[in-house]
Amino acid sequence: MSSSISYKNVQKTFTGSQVVHALKKVSFTIEPGELFCLLGPSGCGKTTLLRCTAGLETLTDGRIFYDDRDVTTIPPFRRNIGMVFQSFALYPHMNVFENVAYGLRVRGIDEKSIRNKVTDIMELVGLPDVLRRNPSPTALSGGQQQRVAVARALVYDPQILLLDEPLANLDAKLRRHMRAEIRRIQKVTNVTTIFVTHDQEEAMAIGDRLAIMRDGLIEQIGSSDEIYHNPNNAFVSNFIGKMNFFTGTIGSIRGEHYQVQLDGRNSALSFTPKVSSELKAAAVGDRVTVGFRPEHLRIKPKAPDHEVLGRVRIIQHLGQIIRYEVVVEEGAGERVIEVDMLGTVPGVGEGDAVAIEFSERGFLFAEGGEVA
Amino acid sequence: MSLKMQDKGGGWLTRQRQKDYTPYLVFTIPLAFLVIFLFWPLVTTFIRAFLGSGSRFSLGPLTVSNFERFATSNLYRGSLRNSFIISFSVVFFTLLIGVPMGYFVARVKMPFKRLILSLGILPIILPSFVGAFSWVILLGRQGFVRHYINMVLGVFGLELPSIYGLFGVIFTMTVTYYPFIFLLSYGAFEAVNPLLEEAAMIMGSGRSRILRTITLPLVIPSLAAGSILVFIRAMGNFGIPAMLGGDQYVLPTLIYFRVNGFWDLNGAAAISLISVAITGGALLLQKFIVSKREYETISASRSEYKLHSHPAIRIIATLYCGIILIISLAPQMTMFIMSFFTRWGAAGPEGFTLTNYARIPTIASRPILNSLFLATTASLLCAILGSLVAYITERRKPRGALILDLAIMAPFILPGTVVSVALISGFGGDSWLPLTGTFTIILISYMIRRTPYVFRSVVASLSQLDPTLEEASMISGANWLYTFRRVSFPLILPGILSGTILTFATLLQELSTTILLYSSNTRTLPIQIWGAVADGKFGEASAMSTLLIAMVFVVVYGMNRFLGQSISSSFKVG
Numbered sequence: 001m002s003s004s005i006s007y008k009n010v011q012k013t014f015t016g017s018q019v020v021h022a023l024k025k026v027s028f029t030i031e032p033g034e035l036f037c038l039l040g041p042s043g044c045g046k047t048t049l050l051r052c053t054a055g056l057e058t059l060t061d062g063r064i065f066y067d068d069r070d071v072t073t074i075p076p077f078r079r080n081i082g083m084v085f086q087s088f089a090l091y092p093h094m095n096v097f098e099n100v101a102y103g104l105r106v107r108g109i110d111e112k113s114i115r116n117k118v119t120d121i122m123e124l125v126g127l128p129d130v131l132r133r134n135p136s137p138t139a140l141s142g143g144q145q146q147r148v149a150v151a152r153a154l155v156y157d158p159q160i161l162l163l164d165e166p167l168a169n170l171d172a173k174l175r176r177h178m179r180a181e182i183r184r185i186q187k188v189t190n191v192t193t194i195f196v197t198h199d200q201e202e203a204m205a206i207g208d209r210l211a212i213m214r215d216g217l218i219e220q221i222g223s224s225d226e227i228y229h230n231p232n233n234a235f236v237s238n239f240i241g242k243m244n245f246f247t248g249t250i251g252s253i254r255g256e257h258y259q260v261q262l263d264g265r266n267s268a269l270s271f272t273p274k275v276s277s278e279l280k281a282a283a284v285g286d287r288v289t290v291g292f293r294p295e296h297l298r299i300k301p302k303a304p305d306h307e308v309l310g311r312v313r314i315i316q317h318l319g320q321i322i323r324y325e326v327v328v329e330e331g332a333g334e335r336v337i338e339v340d341m342l343g344t345v346p347g348v349g350e351g352d353a354v355a356i357e358f359s360e361r362g363f364l365f366a367e368g369g370e371v372a
Numbered sequence: 373m374s375l376k377m378q379d380k381g382g383g384w385l386t387r388q389r390q391k392d393y394t395p396y397l398v399f400t401i402p403l404a405f406l407v408i409f410l411f412w413p414l415v416t417t418f419i420r421a422f423l424g425s426g427s428r429f430s431l432g433p434l435t436v437s438n439f440e441r442f443a444t445s446n447l448y449r450g451s452l453r454n455s456f457i458i459s460f461s462v463v464f465f466t467l468l469i470g471v472p473m474g475y476f477v478a479r480v481k482m483p484f485k486r487l488i489l490s491l492g493i494l495p496i497i498l499p500s501f502v503g504a505f506s507w508v509i510l511l512g513r514q515g516f517v518r519h520y521i522n523m524v525l526g527v528f529g530l531e532l533p534s535i536y537g538l539f540g541v542i543f544t545m546t547v548t549y550y551p552f553i554f555l556l557s558y559g560a561f562e563a564v565n566p567l568l569e570e571a572a573m574i575m576g577s578g579r580s581r582i583l584r585t586i587t588l589p590l591v592i593p594s595l596a597a598g599s600i601l602v603f604i605r606a607m608g609n610f611g612i613p614a615m616l617g618g619d620q621y622v623l624p625t626l627i628y629f630r631v632n633g634f635w636d637l638n639g640a641a642a643i644s645l646i647s648v649a650i651t652g653g654a655l656l657l658q659k660f661i662v663s664k665r666e667y668e669t670i671s672a673s674r675s676e677y678k679l680h681s682h683p684a685i686r687i688i689a690t691l692y693c694g695i696i697l698i699i700s701l702a703p704q705m706t707m708f709i710m711s712f713f714t715r716w717g718a719a720g721p722e723g724f725t726l727t728n729y730a731r732i733p734t735i736a737s738r739p740i741l742n743s744l745f746l747a748t749t750a751s752l753l754c755a756i757l758g759s760l761v762a763y764i765t766e767r768r769k770p771r772g773a774l775i776l777d778l779a780i781m782a783p784f785i786l787p788g789t790v791v792s793v794a795l796i797s798g799f800g801g802d803s804w805l806p807l808t809g810t811f812t813i814i815l816i817s818y819m820i821r822r823t824p825y826v827f828r829s830v831v832a833s834l835s836q837l838d839p840t841l842e843e844a845s846m847i848s849g850a851n852w853l854y855t856f857r858r859v860s861f862p863l864i865l866p867g868i869l870s871g872t873i874l875t876f877a878t879l880l881q882e883l884s885t886t887i888l889l890y891s892s893n894t895r896t897l898p899i900q901i902w903g904a905v906a907d908g909k910f911g912e913a914s915a916m917s918t919l920l921i922a923m924v925f926v927v928v929y930g931m932n933r934f935l936g937q938s939i940s941s942s943f944k945v946g
Binding site for chain 2: 054056075076077078079080081082083085086087089091092093102103106107152153156162
């Protein structure tokens with residue numbers, strides 16, 4: 001039953017007191033049965049894209065297909081889809097059973113089948129007992145409301161399930177639990193699912209594939225691994241995981257080996273970086289942005305031959321790793337570089353001067369493709 | 373066009389068929405109603421204002437002769453002046469009485485607060501012309517209370533002015549309309565975050581300085597809204613000046629006089645235009661003032677009030693509220709007592725009897741049925757029209773929604789007599805749709821005037837209703853109508869009900885519109901009471917008024933019990 005979703009040059013412009021180009025020519029395809037995450041900072045257009053997929057917004061231009069059925073102008077109630085809202089949108093004037101049964105009653109299904117289907121779906125979402133008391137949804141906890149909302153969206157076997165930041169109203173611990181639950185339920189029902197979130201950790205944990213959005217455009221689509229290890233640009237690299245950036249000029253290129261003269265440094269950096277797709281035709285003399293993930297930097301107690309010098313501001317113990325925030329002078333101001341070490345560095349405390357070492361594994365981006 | 377659509381949309385026709393047209397269909401019904409029964413009469417009224425005096429409607433030579441009377445005629449000049457004097461005085465005195473009362477009830481530790489709030493609302497729920505004739509009994513030429521007051525005033529060589537004239541009208545309107553100010557300022561004083569006042573106290577301000585620099589500025593928007601409400605009501609009230617004005621006319625009575633005395637509809641139209649211009653101007657002024665003084669609550673946290681608990685303040689506050697309540701409810705009590713007596717002499721009521729009630733079936737059974745029929749039918753129609761327009765303008769926002777919004781609220785500034793003049797003007801005996809003298813024209817006038825009540829009330833409920841609930845329903849496969857029936861309607865039903873019941877309660881006692889529209893077949897209970905007062909039959913008038921008030925009270929009390937909300941919240945219109 002689950003279908004693919006294709007976007008062809010989808011555009012959405014809001015005209016009101018000010019014109020907002022929420023979506024600018026978005027084209028991609030989501031495969032049947034996939035759990036697909038739309039990820040991006042607030043205002044990037046991800047919720048608009050979801051609402052367009054549902055038919056709650058009318059496209060300014062472009063087309064949307066479920067399999068090869070053009071649904072662009074079809075109203076939401078003829079699309080056979082399910083949706084879970086950030087606010088859950090449970091009907092306060094109906095009890096839990098009536099809430100879940102709503103979509104079945106709309107479809108004119110007989111009461112006996114409704115009872116069976118509702119019981120089954122409540123079993124699937126892990127709330128079989130709630131039906132016995134059958135309270136008003138307002139009497140349920142946040143996590144239970146969430147499950148009821150998922151049940152209500154899935155009970156009539158929709159082709160597509162849309163989730164609009166469904167975990168945003170839950171506390172941190174419950175959020176981690178519920179995202180695993182959502183993935184479990186999605187794999188059981190195998191319904192094509194779009195999951196909108198601004199939380200990269202959540203997106204990486206739950207999604208088969210991710211789309212990173214910014215300013216109404218898709219920046220990159222891929223599995224979380226692909227995006228983490230091969231980000232298309234500086235923005236994506238810093239949105240999926242943390243990235244420290246430096247600017248510089250390419251000094252020489254030998255195969256995969258690059259020498260980059262970092263701004264404000266004496267010696268050149270020599271390494272074998274992942275070169276982003278936007279930099280395919282890089283040449284000697286080009287300005288570039290160099291990126292290093294915190295785990296690809298190391299700090300050492302200050303010694304004269306080391307390159308970047310800074311002062312440790314804060315040491316945070318984050319379970320397995322220790323994060324050092326190092327303040328580095330740069331031009332007129334200063335900036336913070338994050339370095340993750342697997343253990344404490346002997347002889348380095350807060351306020352101490354340290355040297356930063358670069359590893360071989362950096363990233364090379366086009367200059368100016370700035371950071372999130 | 374079709375070619376381009378073809379390759380993009382899988383057929384233009386298909387796309388059109390897939391659209392959901394129900395909201396557009398529903399949109400046209402209220403629009404048609406407003407065009408025919410509001411725009412058309414108003415347009416004809418506007419034109420009539422510039423025709424020669426009389427009632428003929430012809431697109432002949434236009435003239436401003438109807439307006440010239442405001443410069444040449446003493447009667448016209450006097451009416452305009454009286455309307456202004458009365459309205460401004462009433463605003464002034466209601467503020468003078470209502471603000472301290474609001475402050476006392478909100479901030480002083482005193483007994484019977486709930487009772488004071490419930491009784492305080494009564495004067496605006498009860499028919500105002502009943503108050504007017506009761507005051508005649510108490511303060512008229514042979515008035516029972518007047519006698520004692522003059523004994524006291526006589527010591528200083530003073531005498532209470534006659535109840536007939538400006539004094540009586542201002543006095544009666546003040547005790548009728550002060551609840552608007554009282555309730556709004558009570559709400560405002562209650563709503564001011566005590567932390568703001570505590571902060572000022574910590575910074576070293578004394579109590580009076582806090583009141584002056586913090587509290588009053590924060591309640592000014594509410595007071596401005598209340599003042600305009602009172603101003604518009606005072607400007608449009610017909611019953612009180614008609615009964616107590618004597619030879620002093622105001623704009624609504626002048627309109628009545630023009631239509632009923634001279635059958636000069638065109639002249640009445642001109643006066644209506646002036647009257648609407650004044651109330652419209654007042655409303656714009658209020659919008660201007662309020663928009664400059666809108667304060668957001670900055671912090672979510674607030675503390676409890678420390679109520680004034682000094683014994684002197686408590687005694688003063690309790691006495692003050694008690695006296696105001698007794699004065700403002702005196703007419704209703706007088707009327708109730710009077711209904712059991714034949715007359716009210718200088719020493720008190722005389723001649724106990726039940727004849728007044730016994731005569732109700734003979735003199736008023738038809739008017740009672742008419743009133744019930746008209747109020748019920750009109751309330752139901754208002755409920756449908758008001759809810760639909762509220763829903764469409766709030767949720768669907770089609771093109772032209774703003775016009776609909778404005779149109780439905782416009783009657784708020786139209787005094788009842790003006791609505792009547794417009795309807796007679798649009799649907800007179802020689803027009804394309806003659807309706808004068810029918811129930812229909814009264815129903816239409818009621819709908820025009822009261823739909824805003826339901827509209828406001830439903831808009832308020834809708835703004836509380838999360839739109840994602842409706843979206844969730846559409847996603848589940850429900851179309852617009854199903855969604856409205858199963859999700860939106862049940863959730864806004866309390867708003868619809870409270871608006872409708874308020875409409876019903878006010879329509880039962882409607883006088884100012886009906887007075888120009890009724891015929892021998894369509895007399896209502898208020899018209900009958902009005903006639904009895906005019907004939908000097910105070911006993912019968914009191915018995916009928918008691919019955920009317922009982923009906924209004926049952927309805928409003930029933931709503932309170934049913935919806936579990938306070939009456940005062942229903943009156944926060946303005």
